[in-house]
Amino acid sequence: MSVLTSQLDLLIREGKIATATAAITKMNLAKVPRKQRQELAKICRRVGLIGKGLRLLQPVIRHQHPLAQPPSAGEICEYAVLLSRNGSIDEALGLLKEVRSNQAPEALLYQGFLNVSNWDYSSALKCFTKFLQTNPDDYMALIAQVNLNASLIETGQLDNAESSILSTIEIARERGATRLIGNAFELLAQVHFQRHDFPAARTALNSALEIFAQGQSYDRILVEKWLAFITAQEQKSVTPLLRFRKQAIRERHWHSVREVDYMTLQFFFNQNTFDHLYYGTPMKAYRTRLIEKTSASPSSQFEWGPKNWEVLIGLNDGRCEGCPSLKTGGKTHQVLVALSSDLYEPSNTGRLFGLLYPGEYFDVESSPLRIRQALRRTRGWLEANRLPVSLAHGKSGYKINIEGKLAFGFSSAPHAIHPRETQRTLLLEKFPPGRWFATNEAMELLNCSRSSFHRFAEDARAGGWLLIQGKGKSVRYQFTQSSAD
Numbered sequence: 001m002s003v004l005t006s007q008l009d010l011l012i013r014e015g016k017i018a019t020a021t022a023a024i025t026k027m028n029l030a031k032v033p034r035k036q037r038q039e040l041a042k043i044c045r046r047v048g049l050i051g052k053g054l055r056l057l058q059p060v061i062r063h064q065h066p067l068a069q070p071p072s073a074g075e076i077c078e079y080a081v082l083l084s085r086n087g088s089i090d091e092a093l094g095l096l097k098e099v100r101s102n103q104a105p106e107a108l109l110y111q112g113f114l115n116v117s118n119w120d121y122s123s124a125l126k127c128f129t130k131f132l133q134t135n136p137d138d139y140m141a142l143i144a145q146v147n148l149n150a151s152l153i154e155t156g157q158l159d160n161a162e163s164s165i166l167s168t169i170e171i172a173r174e175r176g177a178t179r180l181i182g183n184a185f186e187l188l189a190q191v192h193f194q195r196h197d198f199p200a201a202r203t204a205l206n207s208a209l210e211i212f213a214q215g216q217s218y219d220r221i222l223v224e225k226w227l228a229f230i231t232a233q234e235q236k237s238v239t240p241l242l243r244f245r246k247q248a249i250r251e252r253h254w255h256s257v258r259e260v261d262y263m264t265l266q267f268f269f270n271q272n273t274f275d276h277l278y279y280g281t282p283m284k285a286y287r288t289r290l291i292e293k294t295s296a297s298p299s300s301q302f303e304w305g306p307k308n309w310e311v312l313i314g315l316n317d318g319r320c321e322g323c324p325s326l327k328t329g330g331k332t333h334q335v336l337v338a339l340s341s342d343l344y345e346p347s348n349t350g351r352l353f354g355l356l357y358p359g360e361y362f363d364v365e366s367s368p369l370r371i372r373q374a375l376r377r378t379r380g381w382l383e384a385n386r387l388p389v390s391l392a393h394g395k396s397g398y399k400i401n402i403e404g405k406l407a408f409g410f411s412s413a414p415h416a417i418h419p420r421e422t423q424r425t426l427l428l429e430k431f432p433p434g435r436w437f438a439t440n441e442a443m444e445l446l447n448c449s450r451s452s453f454h455r456f457a458e459d460a461r462a463g464g465w466l467l468i469q470g471k472g473k474s475v476r477y478q479f480t481q482s483s484a485d
Contacts, residue, residue, distance in 0.1 A: 005036060008043050021047045029055050034068065038075050045082055053082045054364040061095070062361060073104035081110055087350030087397075088362045089114055105134035109144055116147065119283040121154035142172055146183050153190050162191045182211035182219060189226050198230050205230070221248065225256045229263055238267050252396050254345035265294055275302040279410040280343025304343060305407025311387060314409045315340060317426055318447065322406075323385045328446045329422040331356070335378040339391065339400045340408055346397035423448075423456050424465075428479060436469070436476040 004023075011020040024044060029052060032040055037056045044053035057079040060071050071079075076095050083092040093114050099107035112127035128148035132141060145168050152161035165188045172181045185208035192201035205223050212220040228244035241260050248256040261277050264270075278287055278298040291297065303312065311322035318326030318333040326333040338355040339347060353360075353367045356374060375391055375398065382389050388404025400408075423446055430445060431437040442453050457477060460466030467478045 005039050005043060008040075012043065012046055017047050021049065024049055024052060032056060034060065038072075038078050041078050041082065045078075045085065050082055050085045051364055054079070054086065054362075057082065058364055062363075073099045073107070077104050077107050077110060080107075083350065083362060084110070084114055084117070086362065087348040087352070088354055089117055089351070090354055091362055101130065101134060105131060105136060106140070108134070109136075109140065112144070112147060112151075116151070119285040119289075121151045121285070125151035125155060138175055139177065142168065142175065142177055142180050145171075146180055146187070149184065149187050153187060153194070158191050158194060162188065165191065178211055179219065182208040182223075185211075186219070186223055186226065189223075193226060193230065196233075198234055201226065202230055217251065218253070221251055221253050221256060225259065228260075232263070232267070236267075238264050241267075254396070258344045262290065262293075269294065269296065271296075271299060275299050275410075276304065276343060278302075279304070280340075282341045300411065302410040303407040304340065304410065305402050306405055308405060309407035310405040312407050312409050314411070316409075316411045317422075323387060325447050326381075327448060328426060331374050332378045332381045333422075335374050335391075336400070336408070339398060340410075346392075346394065346399040348397035352398060424460070431477075431479065433479045433481045436478045438476060442477065 008020050008023060011017075011023075020043070024040075024047065037060060041053040041056040044050070044056065057071075057075055060068060060075055061079045063070075076099055080092040080095040083089075083095070093111060096107045096111045096114070101108050108127045108131035112124045112131065115121070115124035115127060125148060128144045128151060131144050132148070135141075136144065145164065149161050149165045149168060152158075152164060165184050169181055169184045169188075172178075172184060185204045189201040189204035189208070192198070192204060205227050208223045209220070209227075212223055225244060225248070228240045231240040232238060241264055245257055245260040248254075248260065258277065258281065261273055265274060265277070274290070274294065274296055275298055278290055279302045281287055281290070303309065309322075311320065313320050313323070313326070313336065315337050318328045318330070320326065326336075334356050338352055341347075341355065347355075349368050349371055350362055352371050353362050357367075357370070379391055382391075388402065388406050390401045390403060392399050392401050402408075426445060427437075427442060431441075439450060439453060442457075443450060446453060446456075448456075457466060457468060461468055465480050467480060469476045469478070
């Protein structure tokens with residue numbers, strides 16, 4: 001098996017990805033020895049076979065072989081990276097935080113990457129700094145340094161960032177790390193851009209573009225994004241931004257689409273664009289930055305869809321105008337909330353699973369099936385009510401497509417819906433602590449059956465935040481003060 005992994009590694013280095021992929025696809029993963037699984041999982045990740053990588057390591061990490069030894073720090077790190085590629089960011093972060101840095105220093109680097117995904121640059125900066133203190137090899141140190149530089153920029157430390165970037169460029173040149181040189185020039189342009197030194201920013205971007213012009217489409221589009229931002233500033237026009245936005249959509253570079261909308265607000269503030277960006281972005285830190293940089297506030301109500309809608313689906317409580325209301329906190333309600341929590345980037349399987357089944361581990365065998373079942377149920381509800389909405393599935397993941405006079409209503413920042421929490425929130429709004437209410441009142445508010453509310457009430461009483469008085473038709477309920485905390 002070690003010979004095979006070496007051969008696969010050579011194929012990848014030679015650019016023969018399809019050949020390596022075909023060889024892995026033919027393998028019986030169940031027969032791969034434990035000592036070879038981590039390395040083979042890493043190869044799977046390198047060629048984009050994330051599911052197969054997870055299948056190799058899941059039995060090890062989740063102790064599905066009773067007699068197996070506990071997972072090593074390296075196995076945990078590789079599994080966490082695979083989970084992150086699958087969209088299970090929170091689960092991956094949880095695993096990495098359990099790893100001691102003296103056992104696997106790369107856990108700090110991976111945590112930094114995931115914090116960047118969550119737009120938590122302060123935490124990312126700490127992780128990259130600690131990783132560099134472990135004296136990693138030269139190339140990994142350069143990767144960490146480039147990402148640390150990006151974190152310095154995002155946390156407003158421009159002078160430190162510029163000094164560090166210039167040092168990084170020199171070191172990368174000495175070591176022939178061409179791609180990282182291009183990345184560093186793109187970051188240097190960001191520093192100049194924030195200082196409104198647009199000529200210097202353009203010079204840095206041109207240096208990066210010389211490196212990325214013939215390939216590396218992801219890196220290239222980042223450079224082209226900043227060139228569009230500079231041109232827009234120089235011309236005092238949003239036209240370059242809108243032109244680049246179309247390109248970013250074609251290339252499925254969703255974060256750049258989001259950033260174009262953010263930059264557009266700097267030219268012409270539009271409340272609807274602001275609301276779309278605020279309610280359509282799941283990262284709390286990004287929404288905080290949006291408010292701070294624009295000195296604006298989101299509308300208390302936001303309707304995503306055509307203004308002349310005939311059907312409005314309320315995402316916070318599931319109540320609808322123009323069609324039957326959803327069961328508050330039910331799976332169909334949860335699916336629609338999850339898919340609309342990010343109005344830019346489609347949701348992949350891992351992210352959807354984390355939103356629909358919070359606190360559960362992603363299982364590569366059963367979780368995708370549970371997602372498909374939830375989506376099938378939601379599609380059935382949409383079709384039964386003849387609603388002009390489709391749940392599309394493409395290379396980037398799942399997304400909602402509005403295809404007629406229907407809109408979705410937001411009245412708070414998007415979040416995962418847990419049935420019990422949603423029901424409690426709705427009831428507390430109408431029946432605060434100290435006010436008694438009846439079963440029928442709760443059923444009407446929650447749009448649920450008597451048995452469903454009784455299950456909720458019993459769970460709430462067991463949790464110590466609901467009082468129940470009386471029996472039968474005379475039973476009454478009251479929230480305790482602690483329930484509002």
